[in-house]
Amino acid sequence: MACRISELVVDCTGPERLAAFWSEVLGCTEPGRGDGGIIAIGPPGADFGGPQPILVFIPSSDPRTGKLRLHIDVSPTDRDQDAGLERLLAPGARPVGVGQTGTESWHVLAGPEGNEFCLLHTRIQPL
Structure with a gap:
C-alpha cells in the first residue's frame, strides 16, 4: 500500500501572518482552523485528507536552528x-x-x- 502527502505542517511563530502570505502566493483559501491557533490553507475546495495536499501552520515558540532540511x-x-x-x-x-x-x-x-x-x-x- 502506498502513501501520499495530505498535509505539510509548518511550525511557526505567526500562523496568521504565514497563512495570509502563502494564501496570496499560492491563491489558496482557508478550509479550517484548529484549536490553539492552527490554520490550514489549500487550493479552493481542498480540505484535510483530500486529494490535494494542504499547508497547516501550527504556533510554536521553538527557535529555528540551522538550515532548513x-x-x-x-x-x-x-x-x-x-x-x-x-x-x-x-x-x-x-x-x-x-x-x-x-x-x-x-x-x-x-x-x-x-x-x-x-x-x-x-x-x-x-x-
Whole structure:
C-alpha cells in the first residue's frame, strides 16, 4: 500500500501572518482552523485528507536552528519568472543567499519568518 502527502505542517511563530502570505502566493483559501491557533490553507475546495495536499501552520515558540532540511518550490502559472518574482516580493518575500553561484535558473527567497523557498523558471499550468 502506498502513501501520499495530505498535509505539510509548518511550525511557526505567526500562523496568521504565514497563512495570509502563502494564501496570496499560492491563491489558496482557508478550509479550517484548529484549536490553539492552527490554520490550514489549500487550493479552493481542498480540505484535510483530500486529494490535494494542504499547508497547516501550527504556533510554536521553538527557535529555528540551522538550515532548513525541507523547502517549498513554486512555479509561476500566469506570468513569466520576472513578473512572478515581483508578485512574490510585494507581500513580503525577500531574496536570500544560500550559496548560489548566480547562474541558477531559480530565485531563492525567504518568507515572513525567514524560511527559504525557491521560485522556479518554468511556467506551469494552474490547477
